[in-house]
Every structure is written in structure tokens, then in C-alpha cells.
Amino acid sequence: MKTSSYELEIVELKKRIDKAPVLSGISLQVKKGECLCLLGSSGCGKTTLLRLVAGLDSPESGDIRFRGKSILTTPAHRRNFTMMFQDFALFPHRDVFSNISFGLEMKQWTRQRMITKVDQMLELVGLSGFGHRSIDELSGGERQRVALARALAPEPDCILLDEPLGSLDRILKERLLEDIMHILKQVETTAIFVTHDQAEAFYAADRICLLNQGRVEQVDTPTSLYYFPKTLYAARFLGFKNKIPYRYLSDHHIDTCIGRFVQNESPGHQRQEMVPGSKGELIILPDAAMNVTESEGFVDENAGPVNRIFGIVRQVSFKDGYHQVEVIPQCRDKQDARSCDDLILWFNLPKESRGLVPGTEIRLQVDPSGLRLFQEKRQQIPLGVNDV
Amino acid sequence: MDRTDASVGFGPVLAAGLIPFVFLGLFYCYPVISIFFKSFTDAGSWNGSSLIAVFTSKRMINILWFTCWQAGLSTMVTLIVGLPCAYFFSTYQFRFKQTLLTLSTIPFVLPTVVVAAAFQALIGDRGIIATPLFSHPLFMIIMAHVFYNFSVVLRIISGYWSQVSSTYADAARTLGAHPIQVFFRVHLPLIRPAILASALLVFMYCFCSFGVILILGGPKFSTIEVEIYRQAAHLFNLPMAAALSLVQIVFTFLLMWGYTRYQRKTAAPASDIQYVSKPCDRWYQKGSVLLCGCFIILFTGAPMIALFIKSIIHDGQVSLIYYRSLFDNPTHSLFYIHPVSAIKNSLIFSLVTLIIAGVVGMSSAYTIHYSPKKMASVLDPLFMLPLSTSAVTLGFGIIISLDRSIIDLRTSPALIPITHSIIAFPFVLRTVLPAIQSIPISLREASHVLGAGRFKTFMHVELPIIIKALTTGSVFAFTISLGEFGATVFTARPEYSTMPMAIFRFLGNPGHMNYGQAMAVSFLLMCMTGIGFVLIERVSGTHRGIF
Structure with missing residues (x-):
């Protein structure tokens, strides 16, 4: 223009x-x-x-x-x-x-x-x-x-x-x-x-x-x-609260304390080029998850199940046609220096979802198009500025 | 207040109310009524000839006309000078703003006699800058009035202006208004109530101006006030003086009524001015603020400094001869007022005034506070009535009424502090009442529940809360009494002369010694009232009740 x-x-x-x-x-x-x-x-x-x-x-x-x-x-x-x-x-x-x-x-x-x-x-x-x-x-x-x-x-x-x-x-x-x-x-x-x-x-x-x-x-x-918020600040300002530290492996694979995730190559989503080993924050959009049974979901040949979150349901509320679920994710990688203590994730699950009882286990499959990576150098903005 | 304290019966209210009622009735209402009767009677028979003469005699009509136009002109000049300063005070942030505001208020609390003496010292024919134009009586009168009333305009208008949101001006600008249009189409209409209120107040003060015109005006210029004094004291034409007083009372009542109407609209602007203003960062903003500050310092400072210089310069040399001579009595004349005894008298009278005005002011504040709402709305303006009566009419009324019938106080020195208290107690009322009203009812109730009776509650709960306001009001009453002139010339016999009277006599007599002594006493009096005012300012930080 x-x-x-x-x-x-x-x-x-x-x-x-x-x-x-x-x-x-x-x-x-x-x-x-x-x-x-x-x-x-x-x-x-x-x-x-x-x-x-x-x-x-x-x-x-x-x-x-x-x-x-x-x-x-x-x-x-x-x-x-x-x-x-x-x-x-x-x-x-x-x-x-x-x-x-x-x-x-x-x-x-x-x-x-x-x-x-x-x-x-x-x-x-x-x-x-x-x-x-x-x-x-x-x-x-x-x-x-x-x-x-x-x-x-x-x-x-x-x-x-x-x-x-x-x-x-x-x-x-x-x-x-x-x-x-x-x-x-x-x-x-x-x-x-x-x-x-x-x-x-x-x-x-x-x-x-x-x-x-x-x-x-x-x-x-x-x-x-x-x-597609470009910065972590934008993502946080828009109210995306599901933030997890990650380490980039290679070939769109990233590792976090709650498991391995893979970004896909969907059109319109500019996937950043990243150096293996670089670190940053992963944001998972709240609408990107659905609950699955053990047999369902995507399994990578090398890494096993990916884009999968296991956890305990903490609270369920009904809001705007969704079940809003608070999940305490299960930590996968105990050796990782980055702790995922006190980590809570929020997801909007379709109203048809079953078995959402507080205190019970939940298994979520995350749509790869709902993953946003923010590399560390972009994080100039202190977190919590706009936490509601 | 909507709620009245249920634990207080009507009895204590009545008891507290008795003090101001008796005081006002005896020393205010009775004299005013006497003036009314005196102006209609001559030698005991009903006769309106004096009153008719006021409106028919050419001399009297000239006096009425001069009183009006000099007040109008003084008001105009004060507004023209005060408005730009009020703009800078309300719009911009700058250092020493509070100090400048205090400085500009000092003239307002100075005794009129001192103001007149200071202008004599600055631009009078023996003054520091003596030119035919400056030394013209009319010019001096107008300047003295502007000097005296500048802070009234500055405080009322800038206080109100700073409350007017600046977004109105922003809105006008985005709608295409040139800054000049913004001023005339937005600012000016918005601050109109404040302009009118301050103009009416200034007009009233100038209309009632006595000391300034008596001293600076010479024989040629006479206002109603001065004429009342001349008719009563020099010509002994009491019916004429009474008729003039009646005219004066009617005028001032109307002016005060108009002022109160607009003052309500401006919502107590003079108390606790909170300036919300922006920093000035452009050169022209800084420049104009600097200019405004310099003007205030020069304009308020120059007459006061001139007074000081004139009091210590003798034959072109620095000397304390005028101060030293205050202790001598070279003439041994009967009418000679000994300066030292005048100072002593002034201090004693002022102290007594402080006590009387304090007691009457506080008891009237209590009466208003504890009265039912409807009654309070009648009592409040009733107790403020002395403010809308000029000092000269009051003094005149008192000597013609208290000479025989009820109590004969005419020759008693007690008459002086009593008259001063009538003038000063409304100021105490205005400072104490807000303090009393600010005490939550729950505080008194808590005190009662904890076992304190009415008296103990007053001593241990209410008094400590209002003591600051009471002190402020009483000290103000003290300074008013120190400088009071208009009523004192009527009520004080020569042996009870006060400092303002001494200054007046010195200025009226020829010779540089008298002139120098007038300057010296004026300077002492100026320092005393100035210190009193600064003390009030320090204690309370506000000027509640001054306007």
C-alpha cells in the first residue's frame, strides 16, 4: 500500500x-x-x-x-x-x-x-x-x-x-x-x-x-x-492466561514441563524460525483443547503422544456456551529446571464434553493451531502488568 | 445538617442562643432602629426633612453620585488587574504560588488607615514617587482601593476558575475556536458568577470606604460614610447623619443580598483553594507567570516598603527619631493622643475584643448548629447582619442610642471593644461553624455512651476539635479590632484613643514631625496586623470566613 x-x-x-x-x-x-x-x-x-x-x-x-x-x-x-x-x-x-x-x-x-x-x-x-x-x-x-x-x-x-x-x-x-x-x-x-x-x-x-x-x-x-498476538504482552492483555515455559527442540517440536508439543503449518499462521535450544513462553489458546480418551489423539512416531495434557480438574463453570475448566496439569519432566509448580490452565470445552468432575483426571488434546510461541528476547514486558 | 443531635434538648440551645441574641439586640439592632427613628424625627417630632434633603440638596446628590462612581471605577480597575492574575493562578503551576497568594492577601487585612498612610508615603505629595498625576487625591483613592481589594478578586475568581474543568476549553479548541474566542465564548461565561460575586463585594467595600477617603480625599472628596462623620462630628447635625446612615444601610443591604446570591453559586470558593493546574513550559507562559508574580510583589510590596522607608528617613538620613519621639509629649495639649498610650489602648481593646468576639461567635455557631434546620437558615444570615452594615453607621448608631435610655455606655471605654466585637464576631462564627459541623454526631453519641455529660463532652471532645478554628477566628477578631477606625472615631473619647486614631490625628496635623510619627505608628500597626494574619495563615492554612 x-x-x-x-x-x-x-x-x-x-x-x-x-x-x-x-x-x-x-x-x-x-x-x-x-x-x-x-x-x-x-x-x-x-x-x-x-x-x-x-x-x-x-x-x-x-x-x-x-x-x-x-x-x-x-x-x-x-x-x-x-x-x-x-x-x-x-x-x-x-x-x-x-x-x-x-x-x-x-x-x-x-x-x-x-x-x-x-x-x-x-x-x-x-x-x-x-x-x-x-x-x-x-x-x-x-x-x-x-x-x-x-x-x-x-x-x-x-x-x-x-x-x-x-x-x-x-x-x-x-x-x-x-x-x-x-x-x-x-x-x-x-x-x-x-x-x-x-x-x-x-x-x-x-x-x-x-x-x-x-x-x-x-x-x-x-x-x-x-x-495472532505478536508479543507476549499482547497475548496477556487479550486475556490468554495459559502460559508455559518451553524449550525449542527442532523441527517445530517444543518441550515443556507438561509434555511435548508440535506446531503445525496451518495457512495464515506465520511460524517463526527458531534456533534449537532457544527458550521462551508457550501460550495455549483456551479454545484449542478438547477432552479425549486414552486411545484417542495424535501420537508421534518418535516422541509418543504429543500436544497432550494430563491433569486434574480443579473447577468447572458454565460460561457463554462453554464449560470453562480449570486444570492442574501433571508434570512430566521432573528433571527440567523450569518448574511447573502452581501452574493452572484454563480451557473452554464444548458443551457436549462429558466427565468434567472436579477432582477427577482429565486428558486433553490440543489443536496445534492454538499454540503460540514467544521467544525469550521478546519478553521485554514484565508479566502481571495486566493480569485480571 | 439534616440531623440534629437528639441528645441536646432545646434548653442548652436557648442558653447558648441567649448570648448572641442579647448582644446583637442591644448593640446592633437597637442602634440601627435608633438611626431609623432619628432620621425621621427632629427635636422629638415626626419630620422627614433630613431624609428629603439627602435626595434634593445638590451637595448630597453629588456625594451620593461620587460614592457610587468611585466605587464603580475602583471595582473596574481591580477586576482588570485581578482577572489576568486569577487566570495565571488557576491555570498554571508555579513555585511560590501560595506565598504570592498570602502576600497579596496582606493588604486586605491591613487597617484602612495604614493603607491610606502607606499610599501617602508612596505617591502622596510628600511621598517617594510624588508627581502631580499620582498625588491627585482621586488617583490615590482608586489605587488604595485596588491595593486593598486585589486579593478579593484574585481569590474568588481563581478559586472558582480552577474548578472549571479545562476540557471545556479543549472542546472549544477542537471545535475550531481561536484562543481569543475560547476566552470570550467559554471561559468568560463560565466564570461569570465568580466575577459578579467578587465585583459586588469589592463594590461594597469601596462604597463603604471611610478611612482611605477621609485621609486621602481631602476636603474635596466625600463619600456617604465621610459625610456621616462630618455631619455628626463636625456639624452636629444628627438627623442629617442619621438620614445618610439610613441610605447607607439600605444600599449595603442590597449589595450584600446580591453578593450572597452569587456567592452561593460560586460554592465557597475562597476556602481551601485546590489548584488543579498544568506546568508552564512554553517561554510565553513562563514569562507571563513571571510578570504576574513581579506585579504582585511590586504592587503589594511597594506601599508597605514606602511606609517603612518614610518612617525611618528624617532629613534625608536614616534615623529612628520618629520612633523615639513617640515616647515624648511635647505639646501637652489636651487633644494630643499620646502614641504609647494609644498603643496600650489598642492592645487592651483588641484583647477584650478577642474574648468577647470569641465567646459570642462560638455561642452563635452552637446556636445555629443545634437549631432545627429551618430556624438555622434564618439565624445564620441574622448573625451575619453586622457584616452588611458599615462601621461608620454602626458607630454612629451606637453613640446616638446608648447615651441614655437603656444603659449609658457612651462615656465608658467598654463601648470600644463591644463595637469591635459586633464587627468581628461574624468572622469567628464563619470559622467556627464549619468546624462544629464537621464533628460527626456519632462522636458526641460515643462520648455520651461512655459516660460524659454535655459539659464534659464539650470540654473533652468538641472543644479540642474546634480549638484551631476558634483560635483562627479570635486572632482575626483581634487584628480587626487593632485596625478598626470607622466605628472607633465615634465611640472612643480622646483619652481612649487607639492607634488608627493616633495615625489619623498625626496625618491631619501639619509638620514633618507629625507626618513622620504617623508613618512610624502606621508601620508598627502594619507589622502587628501583618503578624496576626501570617499567624492565622500558619495555624489554619486557609482563609475561611475572611470573605
């Missing part, structure tokens, strides 16, 4: 606040009409990045380009990027109408054109006839819609949304997110959406940019990010 086809380009952006680096070299591209989500835990720099794009703060170094031209020296009010704030920042001294019309007043639209536009916006967000209400009279959800209408009214080139659902309760959140995304798709505006909520990001985004401590961890479509 050519560079020029990007609407917005962020190049090596760096920013410090109180001498502490908040963004340490962020590069990112946004396509026209796309909704890009900046996902990350609090303090990862996502709101800072958004404020830099909006022009509310300025970076130490790097560049922000819009349609190929640097906009770094353009002040916020000339960028034609609007922003929706976490607390909505609706002007308390103005009613709904004049909140929405504020951006149009700044562009010196005629009164008649303004009225038409505001009415159109109110209809778009489902608040027709609310023009003369005061901000105090609005519910949280209504405020959020007014904030969205206000941000969309001046027909921005890009709309920036800073945790727009942050302060609302769960049920309202889900409904409003659907509405926002529906409206954004209707007006075909380029959008950057900041959130710490993985579910929101996966719902809203065309692409997700995962940020960690001021760096881009991964930029991908929601599906690719979920199935």
Missing part, C-alpha cells in the same frame, strides 16, 4: 510529561473512513496520543501528517479534527442547540444553515426536539449523544473519541456503543477511538492499535490481533 493513501500518518512521535516519557516513538497510519482503536491499559499514553493528534498538546519530536502534509504547526482550532471527551465537556452555559452549533458558529455558518445542520444532527443521534433543553436536564446517555452530535456537526476530517463511554454504566454502554458505531459508519468519518476496554475495541474497530508504555505493541484487525 502506498503511503499517500493514508489519511493520517503518525511518525515517530515522542512526548514527555513532567520529564517522564509518555510516548516513546509512536508510528501509526490511519486510512480514510476507518475506525482505529487505541487500546491499552491506563497510563499507556493513548489519551496523550489523541491529544497530540487533536493539537491540544505538542510533541517533543516526530510528525503528524494529514493527507501527506505535516499539521504539527497547525493549532487545534484549524485542524478540523473534533474530539469527544470522556466527561463530554458540554458547555454548561449553553443549551443543547447552541452546544451543537458551537463549531458551526466558529466556522461562521449562516443562521439558517446552522439550524438545518443542528436539526439534522439531532435527528441522527435520535434527539429531535431536544434543542432547547439545558445540559443539566439531560441523562448520561443523552449527554453522550449531544457530545457526539457536537463533534460531528462541523463535518470534521477526523473525529477523536476519548473513552466516550467511560463514565456510563455497563448496559447503557453496550447500547450506546452500537449507536455510535452505526452513526459513524453512516457519516463515513475517519475516527480514532481510545479505550481501555477490550470488548469495546473489538466491537468498534476496523483496526486496533495496542499500546503499551508509550510504544505500539501491535496494529492489526481485531481477528488477527486475537488469533
